Amino acid sequence: MTLTQGLPVSTAARPAVELIGVKKHFTGRSRRAPKRVALDGFDLTVRPGEFLCLLGPSGCGKSTLLNMLAGFTQPDRGQVLTDGEPVTGPGPDRGVLFQTPMLFPWLTTLDNVLYGPRARHELTAETRRRAVELLETVGLADAHDAFPHELSGGMRHRAAFARVLVNRPRLLLMDEPFGALDAITRVAMQRFLLHLWQREQITIVFVTHDVEEAALLGDRVCVMSGSPGRARAVIEVDLPRPRSIEDTETLEFVQLKRRIREALEDDH
Ligand SMILES: Nc1ncnc2c1ncn2[C@@H]1O[C@H](COP(=O)(O)OP(=O)(O)OP(=O)(O)O)[C@@H](O)[C@H]1O
Ligand SMILES: [Mg+2]
Incomplete structure (x- = not known):
């Protein structure tokens, strides 16, 4: 080969x-609404x-x-x-990140990150290690037990990143x-994203x-x-x-x- x-x-x-x-087209709710x-x-x-x-x-x-x-x-x-x-x-x-970070308000940061693997019955010691390591990478090593309402906007974004990356998405x-x-948080997040993109090669x-x-x-x-x-x-x-x-x-x-x-x- x-x-x-x-x-x-x-x-x-x-x-x-x-x-x-x-x-792709969308139709309105009423039949008369234009396509x-x-x-x-x-x-x-x-x-x-x-x-x-x-x-x-x-x-x-x-x-x-x-x-x-x-x-x-x-x-x-x-x-x-x-x-x-x-x-x-x-x-x-395929990991998806929206303008508003999607986190479950009733779960801690770590449990939010582990949600996907847990739901798919794939929660292994290796996944836990990766989750902890990712939270460290995104600068949330001290926020494992914090709930989303206790995080700043930028921190929530980073937690959502870790939650997506724990699945090792290809896209x-x-x-x-x-x-x-x-503006300041945005620049920090852009820098952080470029670093992750290069590290994870996605x-x-x-x-x-x-x-x-x-x-x-x-x-x-x-x-x-x-x-x-x-x-x-x-x-x-x-x-x-x-x-x-x-x-x-x-x-x-x-x-x-x-x-x-x-x-x-x-x-x-
Ligand atoms: N679920 C939906 N039902 C009906 N129309 C929709 C639906 N989703 C999108 N559209 C329509 O499709 C078009 C494209 O919408 P879309 O949300 O993809 O645009 P966008 O480029 O993301 O815009 P923006 O930059 O404002 O987020 C718009 O005219 C929108 O009204
Ligand atoms: Mg849009």
Whole structure:
């Protein structure tokens, strides 16, 4: 068998995500309400280990796409594949993080992190060790026994991260996860996310409204157009890593932001 970096060629070459000709419409509650086409002919491929940012105007279908990848909803037409397999429902191989961290208020931080493995009857000593180690990584080593209402907004986000990562997802789906955070906490969370992404070597699809955030984090930025949502342009971010907030002041970064903004504003 031919090997590429120790992996069979077929596995190494397989995209992490394939969205092919995806169409999705929603109908209003009343029969007279017009049919709303959220996405039509949406195509995108994401490479294994890539950090892909999805950027587009409000209502262009970003969350709808993420929900399809998470397996919460199905396309009307087209294909939604992860690791070459059609998505048929939610699974622990795909971790989802929303703008509001989803934690059970009646569970401690550690029990929130252990919730998934416990629910799947997969709670082993190894999983416990990983949970404790992850809480340390996210800076919550002293908050194992705290309940969500005792954590700050940033801490809750980090706890939600640990809760998702304990499942060792291959794909992380993030829907404007830092949108509600103050500027300082957001920068800290971006730095933290890049560190985790490099350490865990996962594929990330990250939805944001923020051009600067997309350029700072992404390997590529998929710019969407709205009504119905389509991939308008995919822009390579050829800035060296590791990147930090200081890089946003360089000429290369400012030029990149301009290219992304022009793609967003392009009406043709
Ligand atoms: N469950 C639903 N029922 C009816 N319409 C929906 C539903 N979910 C989404 N839509 C519609 O589909 C379109 C795309 O919505 P979506 O939430 O995916 O947009 P978005 O790009 O995530 O927007 P935002 O940036 O504001 O979060 C919108 O017109 C929205 O009203
Ligand atoms: Mg959305």
